[in-house]
Each structure stands twice: as structure tokens, then as C-alpha cells.
Amino acid sequence: MTDQPLLSVQNLSVHFERAPAPAVDGVSFDVRAGECLAIVGESGSGKSVTARTLLGLAPPNAHVSFDALTLLGEPLPSARSRRWRTIRGASIGLVLQDALVSLDPLRPVGREIDDVLRLHTTLTHAQRQQRVLELLDAVGVPNPALRARQRSGELSGGLRQRALIATALAAGPPLIIADEPTTALDVTVQATVLSLLRSLTDTGTAFILITHDLAVVSQVADRVAVMSQGRIVESGETATVLNAPVAFETQQLLASIPVDVPRGVPLRIHERGPTLTTRPQQPVGGSASASAVAAGAPALELTAVSRRYPTRTDEPIQALDRVSLTLDTGTTLGLVGQSGSGKTTIARIALGLETADSGGIRLNGEQWGSLSAHERRPLRHTLGAIYQDPLSSFDPRLTVERILFDALRANVSGETSQLSTVDELLDAVDLPRSLKNRRPLHLSGGQRQRVAIARALAPAPRTLLCDEPVSALDVSTQARVLDLMDDLQRHLGLSYLFISHDLGVIRHMSDTVAVINEGRIVETGLAEEIFTSPKDPYTRSLIAALPRVHGPARALSTPRE
Amino acid sequence: MAIVALLFILTAALAPQLLTTADPDAVAPVDAFQSPSPAHLFGTDESGRDVYTRVVFGAANSLLIGIAATVVGLGLALVLGLLGGLGGRVGDFVSTRVVEVMFALPGLLLALVFIAIAGPGVVTSTVAVGLSTAPGYARIIRSQLRSVRNSGYVEAATVLGHSRLRIVVQHILPGALAPIFVLGTLGVGQAIVWASSLGFLGLGVAPPAAEWGAMLSSGRTYIDVAWWLTVFPGLAIVATAASFTVLGRALNERTRQGAIG
Amino acid sequence: MTDPSDPTAERLSTRPAARLRSLAWVARRLGGGLFVLWMVATVIFFALRLIPGDPVDAILGGPGSQASAEAVAQIRVEYGLDQPLIVQYFLAMAKLAVADFGTSYALKIAVAPYVLTQLWSTLVLTIASLVVAWVLALALTMVTSGRRGPARAVGSGLELLAAAVPHFWLASLLIIVLSNTLHWLPPISVPGPLGLILPVLTLALPLTGFLGQLMRESLANAYEQPFVVSARARGESEWGVRFRHVLRHAALPGISLSGWAFGSLLSGAVVVETIFARPGLGRTLLSAVSIRDIPVVTAVALLSALTFIIVTVATDAIDRIVDPRVAKQ
Amino acid sequence: ALLAGCTAATEPAAEPVTGGTLVYATGDAEPGCLDPHVGGNYPQALISTQYIESLVSKNTAGEIIPWLATEWTTSEDGLTWDFTLRDDVTFTDGTPFDAEAVKTNIEHLKDPNTASSTGYLAVGKIDGIDAVESDQVRFTLSTPDSALLESLSQPWVGIQSPAALERDQAINCESPVGTGPFVVTDWVKQQSITLERNENYNSAPEDAEHTGTALLDSLKWRFIPDAATRYAALQSGDVDVIDNAQPNNISSAESDPAIDELNAPRPGASNRIELNSGKAPFDDERVREAFIRAADVSPGIDSLFFGTAERSYSVLSSVEADGISLPDAFAVDQDAANTLLDDAGWDTIDSDGYRTKDGVRLTLDFPISTNQSIPAEQSLFEQIQASAKEVGFEVKLLPTDLSSWYGALFTNEYNLVSAPYTKVGADVLRILYHSDSIIPAPSGYYANLAQLSDPKLDQILTTASQTSDAAERTALYEEAQSIIIDGFYVLPLYDQQNHYLYSTSVEGFRALPTVSAPTFYDAWLND
Numbered sequence A: 001m002t003d004q005p006l007l008s009v010q011n012l013s014v015h016f017e018r019a020p021a022p023a024v025d026g027v028s029f030d031v032r033a034g035e036c037l038a039i040v041g042e043s044g045s046g047k048s049v050t051a052r053t054l055l056g057l058a059p060p061n062a063h064v065s066f067d068a069l070t071l072l073g074e075p076l077p078s079a080r081s082r083r084w085r086t087i088r089g090a091s092i093g094l095v096l097q098d099a100l101v102s103l104d105p106l107r108p109v110g111r112e113i114d115d116v117l118r119l120h121t122t123l124t125h126a127q128r129q130q131r132v133l134e135l136l137d138a139v140g141v142p143n144p145a146l147r148a149r150q151r152s153g154e155l156s157g158g159l160r161q162r163a164l165i166a167t168a169l170a171a172g173p174p175l176i177i178a179d180e181p182t183t184a185l186d187v188t189v190q191a192t193v194l195s196l197l198r199s200l201t202d203t204g205t206a207f208i209l210i211t212h213d214l215a216v217v218s219q220v221a222d223r224v225a226v227m228s229q230g231r232i233v234e235s236g237e238t239a240t241v242l243n244a245p246v247a248f249e250t251q252q253l254l255a256s257i258p259v260d261v262p263r264g265v266p267l268r269i270h271e272r273g274p275t276l277t278t279r280p281q282q283p284v285g286g287s288a289s290a291s292a293v294a295a296g297a298p299a300l301e302l303t304a305v306s307r308r309y310p311t312r313t314d315e316p317i318q319a320l321d322r323v324s325l326t327l328d329t330g331t332t333l334g335l336v337g338q339s340g341s342g343k344t345t346i347a348r349i350a351l352g353l354e355t356a357d358s359g360g361i362r363l364n365g366e367q368w369g370s371l372s373a374h375e376r377r378p379l380r381h382t383l384g385a386i387y388q389d390p391l392s393s394f395d396p397r398l399t400v401e402r403i404l405f406d407a408l409r410a411n412v413s414g415e416t417s418q419l420s421t422v423d424e425l426l427d428a429v430d431l432p433r434s435l436k437n438r439r440p441l442h443l444s445g446g447q448r449q450r451v452a453i454a455r456a457l458a459p460a461p462r463t464l465l466c467d468e469p470v471s472a473l474d475v476s477t478q479a480r481v482l483d484l485m486d487d488l489q490r491h492l493g494l495s496y497l498f499i500s501h502d503l504g505v506i507r508h509m510s511d512t513v514a515v516i517n518e519g520r521i522v523e524t525g526l527a528e529e530i531f532t533s534p535k536d537p538y539t540r541s542l543i544a545a546l547p548r549v550h551g552p553a554r555a556l557s558t559p560r561e
Numbered sequence B: 001m002a003i004v005a006l007l008f009i010l011t012a013a014l015a016p017q018l019l020t021t022a023d024p025d026a027v028a029p030v031d032a033f034q035s036p037s038p039a040h041l042f043g044t045d046e047s048g049r050d051v052y053t054r055v056v057f058g059a060a061n062s063l064l065i066g067i068a069a070t071v072v073g074l075g076l077a078l079v080l081g082l083l084g085g086l087g088g089r090v091g092d093f094v095s096t097r098v099v100e101v102m103f104a105l106p107g108l109l110l111a112l113v114f115i116a117i118a119g120p121g122v123v124t125s126t127v128a129v130g131l132s133t134a135p136g137y138a139r140i141i142r143s144q145l146r147s148v149r150n151s152g153y154v155e156a157a158t159v160l161g162h163s164r165l166r167i168v169v170q171h172i173l174p175g176a177l178a179p180i181f182v183l184g185t186l187g188v189g190q191a192i193v194w195a196s197s198l199g200f201l202g203l204g205v206a207p208p209a210a211e212w213g214a215m216l217s218s219g220r221t222y223i224d225v226a227w228w229l230t231v232f233p234g235l236a237i238v239a240t241a242a243s244f245t246v247l248g249r250a251l252n253e254r255t256r257q258g259a260i261g
Numbered sequence C: 001m002t003d004p005s006d007p008t009a010e011r012l013s014t015r016p017a018a019r020l021r022s023l024a025w026v027a028r029r030l031g032g033g034l035f036v037l038w039m040v041a042t043v044i045f046f047a048l049r050l051i052p053g054d055p056v057d058a059i060l061g062g063p064g065s066q067a068s069a070e071a072v073a074q075i076r077v078e079y080g081l082d083q084p085l086i087v088q089y090f091l092a093m094a095k096l097a098v099a100d101f102g103t104s105y106a107l108k109i110a111v112a113p114y115v116l117t118q119l120w121s122t123l124v125l126t127i128a129s130l131v132v133a134w135v136l137a138l139a140l141t142m143v144t145s146g147r148r149g150p151a152r153a154v155g156s157g158l159e160l161l162a163a164a165v166p167h168f169w170l171a172s173l174l175i176i177v178l179s180n181t182l183h184w185l186p187p188i189s190v191p192g193p194l195g196l197i198l199p200v201l202t203l204a205l206p207l208t209g210f211l212g213q214l215m216r217e218s219l220a221n222a223y224e225q226p227f228v229v230s231a232r233a234r235g236e237s238e239w240g241v242r243f244r245h246v247l248r249h250a251a252l253p254g255i256s257l258s259g260w261a262f263g264s265l266l267s268g269a270v271v272v273e274t275i276f277a278r279p280g281l282g283r284t285l286l287s288a289v290s291i292r293d294i295p296v297v298t299a300v301a302l303l304s305a306l307t308f309i310i311v312t313v314a315t316d317a318i319d320r321i322v323d324p325r326v327a328k329q
Numbered sequence D: 001a002l003l004a005g006c007t008a009a010t011e012p013a014a015e016p017v018t019g020g021t022l023v024y025a026t027g028d029a030e031p032g033c034l035d036p037h038v039g040g041n042y043p044q045a046l047i048s049t050q051y052i053e054s055l056v057s058k059n060t061a062g063e064i065i066p067w068l069a070t071e072w073t074t075s076e077d078g079l080t081w082d083f084t085l086r087d088d089v090t091f092t093d094g095t096p097f098d099a100e101a102v103k104t105n106i107e108h109l110k111d112p113n114t115a116s117s118t119g120y121l122a123v124g125k126i127d128g129i130d131a132v133e134s135d136q137v138r139f140t141l142s143t144p145d146s147a148l149l150e151s152l153s154q155p156w157v158g159i160q161s162p163a164a165l166e167r168d169q170a171i172n173c174e175s176p177v178g179t180g181p182f183v184v185t186d187w188v189k190q191q192s193i194t195l196e197r198n199e200n201y202n203s204a205p206e207d208a209e210h211t212g213t214a215l216l217d218s219l220k221w222r223f224i225p226d227a228a229t230r231y232a233a234l235q236s237g238d239v240d241v242i243d244n245a246q247p248n249n250i251s252s253a254e255s256d257p258a259i260d261e262l263n264a265p266r267p268g269a270s271n272r273i274e275l276n277s278g279k280a281p282f283d284d285e286r287v288r289e290a291f292i293r294a295a296d297v298s299p300g301i302d303s304l305f306f307g308t309a310e311r312s313y314s315v316l317s318s319v320e321a322d323g324i325s326l327p328d329a330f331a332v333d334q335d336a337a338n339t340l341l342d343d344a345g346w347d348t349i350d351s352d353g354y355r356t357k358d359g360v361r362l363t364l365d366f367p368i369s370t371n372q373s374i375p376a377e378q379s380l381f382e383q384i385q386a387s388a389k390e391v392g393f394e395v396k397l398l399p400t401d402l403s404s405w406y407g408a409l410f411t412n413e414y415n416l417v418s419a420p421y422t423k424v425g426a427d428v429l430r431i432l433y434h435s436d437s438i439i440p441a442p443s444g445y446y447a448n449l450a451q452l453s454d455p456k457l458d459q460i461l462t463t464a465s466q467t468s469d470a471a472e473r474t475a476l477y478e479e480a481q482s483i484i485i486d487g488f489y490v491l492p493l494y495d496q497q498n499h500y501l502y503s504t505s506v507e508g509f510r511a512l513p514t515v516s517a518p519t520f521y522d523a524w525l526n527d
């Protein structure tokens, strides 16, 4: 092993025009051959900008400065140089963050991979064709011959991610930069992709792995650099950093991971809590679940609900198959399952936005599913909803104040609630009142989700259906929102149907859990029981794939010379 | 640029007296075909009328036709679009068919047949142009309505328990119809160009009213002896259509940003 | 390794089904087209009866005819004009259903072959214009887009002006410049490609402006897509990015609108054919409407509707081929 | 030598050469049918002159000359006409030209199935046709017709092959067969008609320059509706001859050494505005006179027509020998006009400056056919509108297409109208101003658009049409014209314009003096 690093970065800064502070601020690090360096940090900390700058692809409105940027001892060329063409793809491969849209949707993926070969190798056309198939096979794409002819829109997210990785690998670059390669993926797919990356480091390829997910880091990285606000606040061996974090930002990141954090324990440290209540410093053992009054009728009850969707030619999709669920008042029912399993359909049926083909739905013990839209209206305010994509659930023309005001007017119960003004609502979700005049588009993801929660609370509902409320958020923001929801539940006695594909989040939030697969509930029960002793094989496979932050990364992977 | 041009055009349309003191219809055969000079900035036409004055006074007519045609087209489209976007299955079926039929007939054919039925004139050519632009607008309005109707925020309002009427009035209509103003602005320019084509085919406003299309088409006869007869009204049409397009795009940008901030 | 979340897995076995689905799509579209044609025929039938003027005049050599009473009566019977309107309608529809367009009132010849020749000439003109407009717009945007400064300003300025020019004025300017002054091209449509140049330019330039504006905007959007960065990250050159990736995306809205553009070209053809003395549907229509030659107007309307429908189906099909996302919706 | 004075100005022409194709571009509408019997309009006359010939023709002096008929006699009572025909002529389909052929043609014109308008009127008085011998034909008339020869000279009464006429009308419309110097061989609709030389031609009229077959190999008859394009095509050499030349083009062609002009005004009526005396306000002669005193036409004609048209003060075309010109009758006098209108009760002026009477504005509807009026003429109407406004007339110009224009006339929705009428001879006055012509044909058509109904005038016109003595006829027609003009029924503008522009390489091109249609029999290309 030579001492010369493969890539060396000295004091890199990137400043955007008109931005108050640099996006990347004096970052320095080295990557050696065969090494995996993880860059972690919360959203907006400058990870992606760093990655793109290393390939000379900083956005046009960015000013880049550095003391040294060298690849194998050679300085990297200046921004507009033609020499980049021989470096990009050939010496450094990049897997972009937005995997789902990083392949040209109008071209077959095979052609996209072929482009790299065409640009950087002297292979003949036939050889390249052959190589494309080999690459697709190598990244674990089944039936490569077919897939190579398909366009990215015809591939699932996991396949797209793998095809994108194949483009980065194609010319066999010594260094690959992978920006959030697993974020958009299901746990099971995520596990597959991670093991693929691991196997590549074994062949001597060096990696820069960018992620905000420390669990992922703990599994693959040799070394880790933690970024915050454009600076590297801590770096070192993975095991050291994760086991004994020095910087506050690292500690915060670690704390934000909900996995294995017991129900009711806040995920954030050092934070001002919601004004409604003082944050309990101790986990309230067993939390709401035990204390939950099972007295009276359940908040929401689905019995043998089925729903089919017709398709044009093929047989109809059985989205739900005799689903029965019970959400007890004041508790949280976690609903977990992979993409397409029918989670959203359940929520929509429960909200009366969709009708079930058969089965019954009761709300607070009353008939609900069989009511007409008109009969439902007076009862609607008892049932609120929070959506995965808050932005699209806001009328873009309305201000936050207007949105909340309209929602308050939906309270037709006549009861006065403690949240009866816009200001009170904003306070309740811990948003500054100054945000009132903004439009949703001008809020950050976390702020938007808080406004969504505030809106859901406005009509004084007793039950909230939350469809993936945090999956669009980064870990730290997610932690804030989860803490808030927890808090509100305790204070207002709300019942939550909490939908997520993230087992960690589900475990942290739920009293009872239902696991859904292909429209069927495969297992229900108390959260602790399901996570500690899953009975259904499907549940077991899910839990096994759940990444956890363990000691040194190598503990999981094969030792390497 | 576009703003200056538009201001000028609007002044000409609303208060032509500010820009010229002459009478646009004052005939003086002895002064016919004078090339541009300080006395007649844009020269004189075949009847000795001052071309500059006629271009200025023509603004009102041309603009009126352009705007009125767009209003007619948008109005018709609105009815069809609303029927299609909110009228349920039957309404949608009917409106889609009507739009398809209108689309399938070339605009000028519609206009020609309509003018043949109703007789030529300002009103007819306005309506004719409006008719032929309507299906395009209707399609946009319909799809806009549909996408808003299926949008997350309409669903969210339903979940909150707002009434159907309230949702339509407060969310669907404003959301869907906001782009109409922009569409209209972009359409005015094209409508003016269109109406001028009808003028060329002899189906425009009644003489001697100054209207750019009619001026252009009568001036075309003398294109080899008096270039100014076609160049100035032609430039007026191009400038107006182009300025409205620029304005429409700017508005478009604004509303997009407006939704943002 | 299998991917359980792979929604396309079932496609492996359903390729023929997909082909069938495409066929069904085309069939459905054409079926809808037939309905539209019938509606067009109906609308035209009644609209033409609303036009003042007696069709008998058209039959008897134009509206100024001084034919005798017997002649008029005879014609009325011969052409079925003495029947009640509704009977006439059903008779007309029955004839149209078997593609019998009847005899021209003015020309006394079978309408179908006559109008078909005119259609051919108009198609040559409009399709050539569509192609030229596309080529020019592509060239203009490809060369001037993505750059800053004068090239871009000139490019978008030209497009703006071109899109706002009335056809007939443009035709005059082109004749004066290219024909009268420079003597490059004949001012009338002589047989052969040379005579096609001016009419095609006249029709194509405004459309070029329109397409150019459209493409410039979608090009700008395409440049901001992550896949462009990803292509660059692969080492693709600037022109490689432009032609291999961005171009298709930029062309998409243009393709979708080509059906519509074709319709507007048909309208423009009326003016262009008149000015350049080209035979074609537009001129046929203009004269047929002015002398109330009902069978010819009907045939022109139906044929233009039919071409429009075919062109839209074709452009939609191209759209589906270029962009598989469309088919999914 | 003295006589040669007329032509001495031109250089001695080069020796004619045969061969070549001449391209003629017409701005008139494309005929629906090339058989001029069917319907019968000027576009048909223009082209059919190339392939169909009439029994008689006319020379530049205005005299009827023999053509397919070599001589003719008329009976004392004017009711029987005998024509001697040429016996050596065959139609281009090989059918011999004879008395039977003439009989078939006249019957064809009178057959309702033919739907003839113009030709039908021309032979209206012919009751019986007898093929006395193969070269002798006798017409028996219902009433004497002094205009018969003039009528027969018109292209709409041209003689076609009886064998060809037996065919389906649609076929005959596409490929008519006559005896003329050219034969129609191809017709590409909306584009052009091809005519080839008739190699057996031998029936040139006696005023032609040569005998035997035509000099040109073929003619290409192109339809170019747009005047500017037509002229541009002539300039670029793509066409050799154009008709309906625009005044400004004619004027600029004067300075173009490569282009010559032929001015051949059409016979019959002049271009004039008729004042509809059949309804208010023109049922009042004072109002009619006021309009004529107010309408200032001459300056407009000077400027708009670039000196290519002369103001007319006659109801008849300047080529009609019987026409009289009365400039004083049309003197402009605004004061007089105002006084007349005051007298007629139109004495209040509304806010827009128009006169009113009993709350009704003095409005004149003026439908204009965009198919028939050239731009210069429309501009002239605008100028008349402006000058009429000065005394308080509101003239509403209503440009419409041909059908709507006729529609407006037939429903009497007009006060002013300009309708050209072409016919050989002063008998056109009878068609235009006899009260019989107010009665509409079944199609609604009537020719007397001034709705002039004067028994005395009727009497004069009928007598004239039955009088064979030339001098007497001339006197009668003069009287008739005086009545029409003095009653302020018409405002003459200028002759029916018929300007041809042609490349100087075209020699021997002339217009036939009958209806001024072009003939290319003597024409050749001097390249």
C-alpha cells in the first residue's frame, strides 16, 4: 500500500452567489485506494456540493476555492477544462443523489451504461454490448438483456439505483463517489445495494459514501467525516467516531436515529420542547401504551376491508385483502410494509377518500365506512390526516395563516379546543409566529410538516392518520417531528394510525404494530413482541434487514487484507 | 422594451388624440402615396390619409379585436373546460367531443363558414377568431381543473370536512383559472395576427375604419410603389403580438413565483 | 438476486400483451376519430344550410345565374334539395358513410378525386413546412441555447418576431426580397421543389418561431435535470449532452403540439395558396365557401378533419414511442 | 402610307417564329366549366376564345364581320335570319361544322339542363332553327332583335362540336370541343389549363394577321388570383401575359422595358354605381341628385389608377359607339347637394355629422363584392364615402363574398351598388334599365339594380331593340341614356378595366374586339 492518497482535498470551499455563508467551508480529507470514506451530516450541510465539486460539476453560480485537489498526485483540472472528460467516468465515477431521476428517462439504460464505455474504452460495439450486460449482472440486475433495453421509467427504484451504479462502475474507475445511494430505497433493497457496495471495496475500488444515515455508515465505511454547515466537524475511524462521538453535531446525529430508541424517549437532545407541555426527561416506561385506556370503543376499526383496482388489460390488483385493524383510543398503531403493499390505500379508505369493496369501518364505535359523503361531513373533524408529501397538500396560493385559519373553521363540533387560534396552533407545533405570512413553498421540509400537523390538529380531531409523515425528511428533522408528535399525543390524548415503511420509526412510535404485505395483514401485535419475536417469516426478513448502528463497520463485513 | 411598446400601444388604443391630432379618415386624393416625411411620419396611403394617424387609431380596433376575440375564445373555453373538468362523466364526454370536433376543423375553415353565415364585420371576425382559438384554451382549462381536482390540497380540504361548493370555489377554481390570464395575454397577440389574416381575405372590419390587418392587406397592393403602407402596420402587428407574448411570459413567471412567494 | 418491489417483473411475460395494448390504443383512437368525423359532417351540414344563399345558384353557374324556372326546379329535384332538411341530412350521412362525397355544384365533377388531388398538394406543402419548421427550430435552439449573451438574445428575439408575423405579410416580404430583388426564386409555385421554397418558408417561419420558443423553454428545463449532471459526470462532452440527452427532452412538447401545429398550418395554407397560386385545399375551400359549393366544403372539412386526426394519432404515437412515460398515464 | 401612320411608331416587327409555349396568368376566377354555354361568365369568355369560335365577330371599327358564318340576310320584318356557313371547317374532334351543328348548339343553350345564363339570354328571341342546307341555317325570331348579331358574336354563344355536346356535361366541361386555334388537353384544377395548337385550323376571322394554324405550340393558362403575385411572376419571366393588371403595376410597367401593356376595355356598360331608386331614400330624385353632386370621383380616379383609367361620364363603355358622355351632369357641387337634401326634408344633423329625417339617419348601404372589386376600386368607394359624408350621407361600405353580395341585392338590402355588366352592343341598356329587368329570375337575379321603372324609357329601349336602322337606333339609345342620366340613377366611374400586361417577347397578341378577351392565334414568342 503506497502512502500517496488516491484523492486529496485541501481546504475546499464553495460559496454560492448571494448566499450569506459558504456551502462548503474549508473541507479537507484524503481517500486511499480501496478505502471507504463516509461523509455524513444533516440535510444541507454541504455533502452533495462537495461531491459535485470534486468532479468539476459545481453548479454554475458557485465559486470554488481550494489549496489543493489532487487525484493520484495530479492536480485536478480547472472548471471548464476539456481534461475533465477523461477524468469523469474514467477516474472518478459519480452516483448522484437523485437516483430516480439521474438516468435519462428517454433512453434505454443499456445505452446510458454504454455511453461510458464508448467514451472511455476502445471496445468495439459488440464488446461493449456484452460488457453492459456483464455490468448489469454484476450490480445484481436480473435479466440484464431485457433491462438494458428498458428505459428508466420502466424500472423500479432499486433497479434504477443499481443501473446508475453500473454507469459509475462501467469504466472501472479507482474512485467512486456515491451520494445517498440507498436513501430512497426499501430496507430490503437497501440491504442489497449496500452489500453490493461492500463487495466492490473488496476489489480495491475506493469509495466516498455520502449519507445522513449513520446506520449505513456503521456497516460499510472505514472512516467517517461528519459535516455540519459546510465544515467537517469530526472525522476518524468509523468505530471511534460512532462509539465515542466528540462533536455535538455527531452526538445529535446519533441520537436522532430512532432505531432501538424506546417509545416515548425524545430523539433530540438539547432542544426547547413544545410549549404545551414540559418534556419528560425520563422515558415514561411503556409510555402511552400501557396507560392507554382501552375503555370504550376503539378510535378506528377496520374489519375485513378489501379493495381491488381494475387495470386496463391484466387482472385487477388486489390492493387490500380482508384487512382488519384496530386502533385503540389514545394509542399509536404502527402500520409497516414495503412500497405498494397497500398502506396508503388503508389510510385513504379510512379517510373516506376511497371506498372499500367490502368490509366495515367504524370510527369511535360509530358506522363510518357505510356513510354517504354528505353524512360523513359533520364527523370529519374528528379524523385528521398528515401526508407524506406535505407540499402538495397545501394550496400553493395560500399563506400559512390562511391555511390554518381555514382548517380551524372546519371545527364544527362546537367544543372549544385549547388550540383555537392560528397562533396557538403555531405555538403547539413549535413554529415561530413570524412564519404566518409565508407560503408553503417557502418553508423547509420540517417546517412544512409542522404546518401540516398544525392543520391536522386545528379541527380538534381525536384520531390522526399519518401516512409516511417523516419519510421525506432527513434524520434530524425527522427526529424533531417524531418528538413533536409524541408530545402532542401525550398532551391531547390523540390516537395515531402511523404508516411507515421504516421499521425503526415504527418501533419508536408504536404501541401496537401491524405488518402488511401485498394487501394482507401478516402479523399484528404489541410492538415489543413483534420486534423481539416476530412470528411471520416476512416480518422476520424485514427486521433482519433493518440497519443498526453497530460498533466498527467491519464487524459485519468480511475482514479484508 | 416590451413595456414601452405596450404603453405606447395602450395609449394609442385608449387615447389616440394624445399621439396625433389628425383625422384617420380624412381623405385627400391629391396627397396620395407620399413617402414618409416630417409632415407624414409614416407617409400617406392611396387615399392620401396619414398612415401614422391610421396606425395610431388602428390600435384601438386591432387591440379590441385581439382582446375581444381572446375573451370570446376563453369564455367559450371556460364553459367547455368547466363542463369537462367538473361536470362529471357526461359533462366531460360532451365537452371532450365538442372540443375534439372544433379542433379537427382548421380554424380558418370555422372562421370562414362562420363569417359566411353571419356576414363579415368586426363582431363576426372577432367571434370567428375567438371560435377558432377556443378548443385550445378549453383543453388547457380542462386538464388544469382535473389536475387541481385530483391534487393533494383538494383532498386535504375534503378530509378537513369542507363542503364541496366551498372546495370548488375556494380551491379548484382559483387554482385552475389562475393561468387563464396568462394564457389570454399570450393569446391576444396571436388573435391579432389571426384577425389580420381575415382582413387579408377581405373579411375584416368595414372600411374605412383603420385596422392594421385591413391596412396591411390594402397596402399590399401597392407594395412595389409604397412600401410604407405595409411596413408600418406590419410592424405594429408584430410589435403588439410580440409585446403581449413577452408580457404573458413575464406574468407566467410571476404567477409561478407568486405561488412561491 | 430478485427484486420484490420490481413492478416491471410481470412485463417479462407480457410483451405480446403490450403490443396488443398498443394496437388497441390505436384502434380506440381511430374509433374516436370516426365519431369526430361524423360530428364534423353533422356540424358542417347544418352550418352550411345556415349560410344565406341558395345552393341552386351554385349549381346553376354561380350566384348571378339567370337560369329559367324549369332549370331551377329540375336542379332542386335532381340534387334532392326539395326534400325536408332532416331527410337531406340522413341521405347525406348515408352517402358520406360509404365515402360518396357527391358532385361539386360548381365544377360538376365528382368531389372525392378532385378534393383528394387538392389535399395531396396541401399535404406536400404543410408537411414540408412542418419538417422545415422543425429543422430550423432545432438548429436555432441547438446553436443558440445554453449560451449567454448576444447569440441567445438574437435567437429568442428572432423566434418572438417570427411567431408574431402574419403569413400574408411575410409572403409579400419574401417575394419582394427573394424574388423581385434577388431573383433567387420564382414568386409563384412552379412545378418542382423550387416553387415550393417560398410557400414553405412562409408557412414554416412563424411555426419555427413558435416551436423555437417552446423548445428553448423545455431545453432550459432539461438542462436542469439531474440526468444531465449525471451524463456530464460520465465524461460526456457538451455537444454529447446536447444531442444525446437534452435534445429529445426539448423536442417533446414540440412533438405533442405538432398535431395542433399541423392544424394551424392547414389554416395558413389558405393564405399561402392564394398568394403563391398553389392548388390546394385552402384555396378550394375559400372559393367553395364563397360560392356555396356545399359538397366541396363538406369534403374539404371532412378531409382536413381526417388528416388532422391521423396526424394527431401519429404524433401521439411518436410521443409514446419517444417518451414511454406518456403511455403510462 | 397615311394609314400606316398608326403602326409606324413600332419598329418593323421581326419575322414571326412558330413554336414555344406561352404562359398566360389570369386573375379572374377559375371557371367551373370550360363550356361557355354552361352559366356564362367572363372567365369562361377569356379562355374559351382560344378554342371555341362564334358565327360572327367584330372588328376594331365596331363592325360585325364574318367568322364561322360567311354572310347573312334578314327578312323585312326582322323575324327571319338566314346564315351561310363555312363548309370547310371541322371541329377538333373531327366532326364537320355545319347547319346541324349550329342548330344543336342553339338548342343546347336553350335546354334547361345546360343551365345557361348569358348565352340563354343572347339567343332568347330565337324561336326556331332550321338547318336548311348543310351550310344554310335559318333562325326564326319571336320579336325583331337588332342586337342579334352582336349577341351571336359573344363567346358565350360559341359553336361547339355536336358530338362533344352529346357527352355528359361534366366531361364537356373538362374538354370542350370547338373549331378554335387551340385545343384543351389538360386541366389541373386551381393550377393551370394546357392548350395545344389545333393543327387543322383554318377558320381565322378576317381581321387576324395571318391564316392557317396558330404560331404557338401551346398555351398554358395559369390561375394566379393574387394580383401582386401575378405581376411578380410576369416580372420574373415565369409567365408571359397577365390580365387584370393593377393600376400601380401598369404604371410601374411603363418604365419597365421588358413589359408592354394592352388596354382593351370591355364592351357594354361602364363601371358605375347604381342608385337604388326602388326604396328610400333614393326613391326621392332630390336625394339621388344630392348624392351625385356630393360624390367627388375624379381626383380619386387620378390618384388611385395612376393614369390608367379615365373618368367616365357615360352609362356605356367607351368602346360602344352609341354611348354619350355628359360630364356636366355629374358636376360636383356641395352647396347644391346641401340645398337638395334640406329641401327633401333631411335637414337635421346628428352628433356624428350625418343628416336625419324623422329620427332616421341618411344611411346608404353599399355592398361590395370582394371577388369583383379590385382594391383600387374599393379605395375609390372609400373616397366617395368620405366626400358624401361632407354633405351628411352615411355610406356604409359592406365588403362581402360573391354569394352574400348577390344575397343582399336579391333581398333589396342596398342603396348603392356597383355591378359590372359585359355585353356587346348598346342593347345592354335594355337589360340593365328596362323595367322588365326588375322582375327577378327564379334564382332571384335581376339586372336592373337601379330599379329604374319608367314606361317612356321602356318604350324607347324596346323600339331600339327592334329597329334595324343604325342611325335611328343610335338616336333612340342616346335618348335613353339621357333619361337615365338626367334621372340621377347612375354614377359612372370609368370603363370596365381590362388591362393586359405582357412580356415584350410576346408578339402579335391582341384582344378580340367582341368582349375584349385575349386571342393568341397570331401570337408568337420572340426570344
Ligand SMILES: Nc1ncnc2c1ncn2[C@@H]1O[C@H](COP(=O)(O)OP(=O)(O)OP(=O)(O)O)[C@@H](O)[C@H]1O
Binding pocket: A016, A019, A023, A041, A042, A043, A044, A045, A046, A047, A048, A049, A050, A059, A061, A097, A212, A474
Ligand atoms: N445551485 C445552488 N445554488 C445555491 N445554493 C445551493 C445550490 N446547491 C446547493 N445549495 C446550497 O448549498 C448548501 C449545501 O447543499 P447540499 O446539497 O450539498 O446539501 P446536502 O448535505 O447534500 O443535503 P441533503 O442531505 O439534503 O442532500 C445548502 O444550503 C443548499 O441550499
Ligand SMILES: Nc1ncnc2c1ncn2[C@@H]1O[C@H](COP(=O)(O)OP(=O)(O)OP(=O)(O)O)[C@@H](O)[C@H]1O
Binding pocket: A309, A310, A317, A318, A319, A337, A338, A339, A340, A341, A342, A343, A344, A345, A346, A501
Ligand atoms: N387509484 C389506483 N388505481 C390503481 N391501482 C392503485 C391505485 N391506488 C393504489 N393502487 C395499487 O394498489 C397497491 C397498493 O398501493 P398503496 O398506495 O396503498 O401502497 P403503499 O403501501 O402506500 O406504497 P408506498 O409505500 O409506495 O406508498 C399498489 O399496487 C398500487 O399500484
Ligand SMILES: [Mg+2]
Binding pocket: A047, A048, A049, A097, A179
Ligand atoms: Mg445531498
Ligand SMILES: [Mg+2]
Binding pocket: A343, A344, A345
Ligand atoms: Mg403510500
